[in-house]
Amino acid sequence: MMETLFAKSGPEWTSLKIHLLQVAKAASVFAQYLGMDKSLAYKGAILHDIGKAHPRFQQRLKRISNDNRVLRHEISSLFFLSVFPEDEHNNLIEMVVGHHKSVKRDIGGKGLLDIDDEVEGYEDFHLGDWNKWSPGAFNLLNELGIFCAPFDESIARENLDKALMITLEKSKERGFSEWRGLLMGADHFASALIDETDRQLSRSFKSPDLSFYGRTHELFPLSKKDSSSNKTHTIVVACTGAGKTDFLFRRTSDRVFYMLPFQASINAMLERVDEDLKESNPDLDIRVLHASSSVVKRVNGEEESVLQSLFGSSIKIMTPHQLASIAFGLKGYEALILDLKGSDIILDEIHTYTGVSQAIVLKLVQILKSINCKIHIGTATMPTVLYDKIKSVLGQDVLEVKLTTDEMNKFDRHLVYKRQGFESALPNISQAINNGEKVLIVCNRVERSQQTFERIRELYLNVPVLLLHSRFKRGDRNQKEYELIHQYNSSAEACVVVSTQIVEVSLDISFDVMVTDCAPIDALVQRFGRINRKRTFDTIGKYKPIYVIAPPENTSEAKPYDLEVLKRTFDVLPDGEVLKEKELQCKIDEVFPSINFLNIEEHAVFKEDGSIRIDKLTHRAKSFLFELLEIDSVTCITEGDEEDYNQALFEDRLNMEIPIRYFSVKNMRQSQKGSRPFIIPDKAYSKNMGLEVHLINESNFDINRQML
Numbered sequence: 001m002m003e004t005l006f007a008k009s010g011p012e013w014t015s016l017k018i019h020l021l022q023v024a025k026a027a028s029v030f031a032q033y034l035g036m037d038k039s040l041a042y043k044g045a046i047l048h049d050i051g052k053a054h055p056r057f058q059q060r061l062k063r064i065s066n067d068n069r070v071l072r073h074e075i076s077s078l079f080f081l082s083v084f085p086e087d088e089h090n091n092l093i094e095m096v097v098g099h100h101k102s103v104k105r106d107i108g109g110k111g112l113l114d115i116d117d118e119v120e121g122y123e124d125f126h127l128g129d130w131n132k133w134s135p136g137a138f139n140l141l142n143e144l145g146i147f148c149a150p151f152d153e154s155i156a157r158e159n160l161d162k163a164l165m166i167t168l169e170k171s172k173e174r175g176f177s178e179w180r181g182l183l184m185g186a187d188h189f190a191s192a193l194i195d196e197t198d199r200q201l202s203r204s205f206k207s208p209d210l211s212f213y214g215r216t217h218e219l220f221p222l223s224k225k226d227s228s229s230n231k232t233h234t235i236v237v238a239c240t241g242a243g244k245t246d247f248l249f250r251r252t253s254d255r256v257f258y259m260l261p262f263q264a265s266i267n268a269m270l271e272r273v274d275e276d277l278k279e280s281n282p283d284l285d286i287r288v289l290h291a292s293s294s295v296v297k298r299v300n301g302e303e304e305s306v307l308q309s310l311f312g313s314s315i316k317i318m319t320p321h322q323l324a325s326i327a328f329g330l331k332g333y334e335a336l337i338l339d340l341k342g343s344d345i346i347l348d349e350i351h352t353y354t355g356v357s358q359a360i361v362l363k364l365v366q367i368l369k370s371i372n373c374k375i376h377i378g379t380a381t382m383p384t385v386l387y388d389k390i391k392s393v394l395g396q397d398v399l400e401v402k403l404t405t406d407e408m409n410k411f412d413r414h415l416v417y418k419r420q421g422f423e424s425a426l427p428n429i430s431q432a433i434n435n436g437e438k439v440l441i442v443c444n445r446v447e448r449s450q451q452t453f454e455r456i457r458e459l460y461l462n463v464p465v466l467l468l469h470s471r472f473k474r475g476d477r478n479q480k481e482y483e484l485i486h487q488y489n490s491s492a493e494a495c496v497v498v499s500t501q502i503v504e505v506s507l508d509i510s511f512d513v514m515v516t517d518c519a520p521i522d523a524l525v526q527r528f529g530r531i532n533r534k535r536t537f538d539t540i541g542k543y544k545p546i547y548v549i550a551p552p553e554n555t556s557e558a559k560p561y562d563l564e565v566l567k568r569t570f571d572v573l574p575d576g577e578v579l580k581e582k583e584l585q586c587k588i589d590e591v592f593p594s595i596n597f598l599n600i601e602e603h604a605v606f607k608e609d610g611s612i613r614i615d616k617l618t619h620r621a622k623s624f625l626f627e628l629l630e631i632d633s634v635t636c637i638t639e640g641d642e643e644d645y646n647q648a649l650f651e652d653r654l655n656m657e658i659p660i661r662y663f664s665v666k667n668m669r670q671s672q673k674g675s676r677p678f679i680i681p682d683k684a685y686s687k688n689m690g691l692e693v694h695l696i697n698e699s700n701f702d703i704n705r706q707m708l
Contacts, residue, residue, distance in 0.1 A: 005017070005052065006061050007019035010647075011648075020140075022193075022194070023048070023183075023187050023191075024144070025190075026187075027041040027045040036179075041186075045095070046141065047083075047095070048077060048183055049073060051074060053140065057073050071125065072110060072112070072126070075115070079127065079157075079159050082159050094177045096183070097167050098618070098619075099183050102620075103171050107621035123157065171616055172615065172616075176612060180617060182335075185335035185339065186311070188310065200312075208255075210250065210252060212279075213245075220241075220246070221407045233376065237379055237402045239581050240529025240533070241529060245348070248348075254342065256344045256345075256346060257344070258348065259320045266288050267481050268507045268508070284315070286315040286317070287316050323364055329619050330619060330622070331621075333605075333619060340373060341371045341372065342372045344373070345376065347377045350382070358386075359598035363606070370606065380526060381521070381522040384588075412543070412578050415545045416545075416576075416578075417548070419515075422452070422515070422549055428547050429496070433494040439495070439515070440503070440530055441497070442500070444500070445500065445559070445560070448517070450692065456496050464491070466488055467499070467690065468499040468502065469500040471659065472690040473641075473655065475655030484497060484509065501523065510531070510534040514547065515549070516546065518550060519569070521587060524573075525584060531544050531546055532544040635658060636696075637657060637679060638656075640682045658677075658680075660678070683695055684696045
């Protein structure tokens with residue numbers, strides 16, 4: 001009896017036959033949706049990993065070999081090329097040669113053309129004892145419907161030579177390979193879902209029923225506005241709470257990608273949309289993408305790989321940073337393009353992006369338009385210069401919607417007071433607590449939110465206090481977001497929530513009093529939208545207080561914002577008066593009279609003239625601009641979770657991960673499982689405080705655990 005061949009190691013231990021079949025099914029479904037050749041997609045999926053039948057690969061999976069030589073299973077797969085008709089070879093090669101690596105200039109030197117140039121004797125090594133191991137691969141091909149007869153190693157060598165020649169030719173072309181993208185998307189899909197692959201495929205590429213968002217209400221003026229138009233794109237400018245989300249969804253007709261500026265706010269939007277649509281969409285494939293880029297340590301450097309999203313969801317909620325791979329040609333960008341093609345894209349609160357992020361988002365709008373996406377932008381506050389820039393990218397094919405002055409007057413709801421420091425706002429917090437009110441304190445930085453949380457707990461021992469920021473384990477953060485929405489938000493008694501700016505967007509909460517660090521006026525108004533948010537006919541004309549803390553004195557303390565922008569914002573705010581919605585645009589344009597739009601043409605692979613400047617079958621290892629983004633680009637886990645993480649499946653691993661910036665953990669040990677999180681000391685994390693970055697150091701690790 002022939003020994004079982006495996007494609008994946010523990011805990012799944014997926015057999016090679018099952019994996020190839022799952023990838024082939026996914027590739028066939030994706031190809032049908034994209035109008036590509038289903039039969040060819042199936043064949044490429046079978047061929048792509050057949051080289052894993054090589055005994056060296058099997059030994060490495062089972063950890064019974066100490067041979068450190070590089071064996072690339074895709075090279076071993078190419079030996080079987082002639083099993084398929086010759087007129088299919090070019091596309092099959094595109095699917096196989098680069099489904100893990102850039103074929104040249106790979107960061108680890110493991111691309112096919114790199115190895116061919118630099119590794120002597122690699123062909124013999126990958127061929128191995130052909131007569132002993134190839135029969136198992138040939139048998140598997142026949143079992144999977146690829147009927148073929150065995151051949152000797154001379155033909156196998158000819159197959160590799162042909163693949164090398166074609167790969168070299170294609171890598172000199174400019175553009176991207178749809179076949180490579182198709183295979184990468186299918187491989188990732190099947191690898192993540194394993195036994196759920198068939199069920200998930202049956203739900204893929206379904207346009208959602210969004211009739212729910214046809215609801216109307218007198219209190220929400222956008223619900224009364226006509227969303228029907230032959231214009232392709234949309235820009236809606238309206239007050240927070242005017243019904244932008246509903247209106248934007250009404251403008252869609254296909255699969256929807258919903259973009260939010262903060263990773264931490266997408267959970268709440270998922271819950272909101274899922275609740276809205278569950279009755280009319282009982283089996284809705286709605287996903288939230290918690291993808292961080294994964295920096296993988298290499299002997300000769302580092303490779304940054306943006307985790308690609310799974311193909312085919314009806315609605316996907318994510319951040320635009322997760323699409324940055326498209327702009328820069330990072331790993332997986334072809335698969336993302338195929339998934340996005342022709343879909344509806346909602347960009348919520350585009351104005352909140354600053355600096356490099358804003359430049360990337362504008363480039364993404366340009367790219368998304370070029371692949372026939374329908375782009376729908378919603379904002380409460382947008383500088384006129386940014387509005388005009390977006391209009392110039394989208395052209396005239398845009399439905400523009402704004403509220404009238406009378407409609408805006410009904411959204412005046414905040415009394416703004418200026419305070420010189422947090423201490424001077426404490427009497428206002430105490431008064432609110434004595435009045436049984438709900439207080440929301442918003443800080444610009446995680447560390448400041450943690451310090452404020454501790455101070456509030458010390459001062460108000462008998463008052464429920466919650467801390468929320470982006471650096472919690474995802475499982476803990478999910479629980480905290482649930483408590484925020486379902487307990488603190490609905491509380492009839494005094495409570496305090498301390499948060500960072502992650503509450504600015506799409507959290508449907510309504511508190512009574514806010515104390516906030518000064519932020520740029522566009523972002524600040526978003527924060528204000530969490531106060532006195534619940535609208536009834538009785539609340540119109542009623543005001544609730546917001547206390548804004550003066551900006552710091554130096555640039556360093558102002559981060560992540562520009563100090564001059566903070567000062568201009570503080571200057572234009574009223575003090576002890578109502579903030580009038582109809583005056584906001586003038587104030588915004590006073591704070592942002594101009595914007596220095598960073599030109600990223602030099603770094604982007606998609607150019608304004610429509611050309612694509614990247615060699616086919618390659619991707620860039622990293623982007624200088626992407627590294628400048630102040631986002632949590634990797635994940636970490638605590639040392640106490642490591643063993644469970646290694647044994648856990650996809651969803652459970654996600655719940656243990658903590659988003660973090662690479663430079664905070666670059667010196668820590670890195671797991672080779674899942675998204676390859678860095679390992680941090682247990683002492684650096686607690687359920688109440690989350691991750692405390694200053695405690696991430698070697699001296700805080702548990703010595704006993706390390707010895708075990």
